[in-house]
Amino acid sequence: MTGGLLELASCLDEGLRVRLTVHLGQRTVRGEAAMLFPVWATQGYLQPFRFIDLREEECLTLQAEIGELLRQAQPFTGGHRGLLGLRSRHVLEST
16 A cells, blocks of 8 residues: 555666556556665566555545455465466656
């Protein structure tokens, strides 16, 4: 609820403030986020972020959508714990 992880072709500067739009299911969440230290991946970067300005209605929307995705998630068989892999489209604007 406080942030997430972006998959990017090239990393952004740590501390950069961006306006982030995340599309989850039928809902959209918009808020301001700060980029955290990126991690190099085999193809591009994984860059964590934390929300620094998320209106209450946006937070409730995010919470509801994540809750719905978790309810729909099916655990893997064979003794493995279920994992929830979310792929969402995101739009970044630096501020």
